[in-house]
Amino acid sequence: MESQDLIIAAKEGNLETVKKLHKEGIDLNTINSSGASALIVAVEKEQEEVVSYLIKAGADLNIETKMGGTALTRAAENGNLTMINQLFEKGVNVSSLALIVAARKGNLEAVQLLTEKGADIDFQQRWGHTALMVAAKSGSLDVVKYLIEEGANISLRDRNGDTAMMIANENDHDDVVLVLKRAGAITESKPKKEKNTAPAPEDEEEEEIDDTPDVEDLVSDEQAPDEIDLDD
Template sequence: FTLQKETPLANAVFWAARKGNLALLQLLLNSGRVDADCRDSYGTTALMVASYSGHYDCVKELIMQGADINYQRETGSTALFFASQQGHHDIVKLLFEFGASTEFQTKDGGTALTVASQYGRSKVVDILLKNGANVHDQLNDGATSLFLAAQEGHVTVIRQLLSSGAKVNQPREDGTAPLWMAAQLGHSEVVKVLLLRGADRDADRQDGTTALFKAALKGHHSVIEELLKFSPSLGLLKNGSTVLHAAVLSGNLQAVLLLLGANADPMLPNKVNIDYMDLKDRMRKKKHLNRLLFSYILHTFYLPF
């Protein structure tokens, strides 16, 4: 928090809420000289600060003193949002007991559930879902709670969301599906769970790339292995290339071998008729390509050079 204090007393209330100094907070609130809903110029309240900082007793005191639980600061965040973000599940429960709502959104479309999912707060996610949070909440760019959890590699949260009806293939507005994002970032366990729960292995983005293409390009071997179990496309993609081309371009020997072992066609030319052998000549000139790559393949798979 960057607090813009308005008065010395408000400053003291914020300090007590942030530090968890219940005695000082009570003294200030009971003095009658400062309101429980005092706020800074951004609309930040002491309840938000205490919720963010994880001070249960201070949160309860502020609520008992009449603090507005669902007040939104300038960004749209509420006390529930901050408690969820930080994983303070006991405070999340307390806020619900006194009427907190899951429906408030931040300016970018974020809710308590989206932020808890993004940060992997599984206990909080469970409480939010049990208290009516919408599993289909989306940020302004279309990212769902499931997408955010997949992006960050939070397997437990992903299982919770899927069990509550989250759509496994719901993409962002740019066409990026949770599986694609998890594959690109190397989250193999997430990829495994999503595939087992029905993720489209060949779903592509607007640029025509699939999850396997990105995994091959990035050299994420464990992700490639998981995807290959579900027989993804090894032929030409909408981007005019193949996953084997991607692996060669990355200069990653193990990725190439995994794809060849899955019967990827090494002689298949891409859309502009640059085949595997032409790529070999081009990539050999690049320093990052392991020179052993093609000689190893030659002796293992008897490819003509």
Template structure:
């Protein structure tokens, strides 16, 4: 009889523990979406793993940045065991998400925690170069100051300059060229940064890049 009662008690405790974990899981991601730092902090103090992934493989830091839940992001960053290099299913890092969102403060915090500025594949600089705001420009400057490789190639050979040519501001194009980006590079489809600008009718960006290419060419008739 005692053995059976012990077994029943053990099963009940296990069920309660499973329910508690499931409840904490839902509460955690709901708190991120609601930008509720108090609930996040309470869960982390009880031992909840801040690196837990949701059903789509997204980690809390990336979700907080994507949803612009700034207080939730701060609560997650306050946890020492939060992994700032945890990637989502698309291989996006928190630093990449902060860059595309133009969140300069988050970029600074992540770099201070040794987030990888030069991850392989798509990089934070690609994402920063895709933005058109003053914040994106400042983030691009910050990444370059922290040794971001200016001609980083994505899996299809696209460079940050190409992204800036099609999506970013003229100021970012100007910055990348001034800092030494190679305007002659081609991606795997044979497209240059000029082509990226031309296919969306960005005449100013195309002209900037074409001028940079001409500067690289030796003067005709030079001895």
């Protein structure tokens, strides 16, 4: 149970307990039943002191939960530039999924930073959604503009056959539609051979990153390791 105590302490921002357990020999990289480490939980809860301590103490920056979540995707979702930079300074792996998460949440500065660090701007997760598509879905105009300026492919389709333009149009984001049109996107129907098998970007499954009793289980039956946190 002491290993789980570390994760609980990290979640709650209890730095002294984290230090105590570490000194007693508890593995900093222990995980809970969802595969989340103390660092992942601390980043998700924006416990800055705990995050700094765990990073300096050598916690593994690249642990993935069962659903593919990492410390970097948590920081990207929160738009926490300080934590994103801390992770990169210590050599965290670049994550294109983190870019999608940041774009979905409209976190422009996080999107910019992740792009600068080498995230693939046209990365498509299992359902084919890109950063541009999820930004178009949420109406994040600044993010859409930035991604287009950086060369995002406006013609890519998800597994529904939808482009970013179609997604924006379907959700009445007229300002996003206008920007995409100016970039050369055209309004068109999805190919007849395509089947509507993919969930809409906002219907993506969320990842459960903590299994302590007070946390609601957010895991759906269709989650896959490369899909996380695109839902509200």
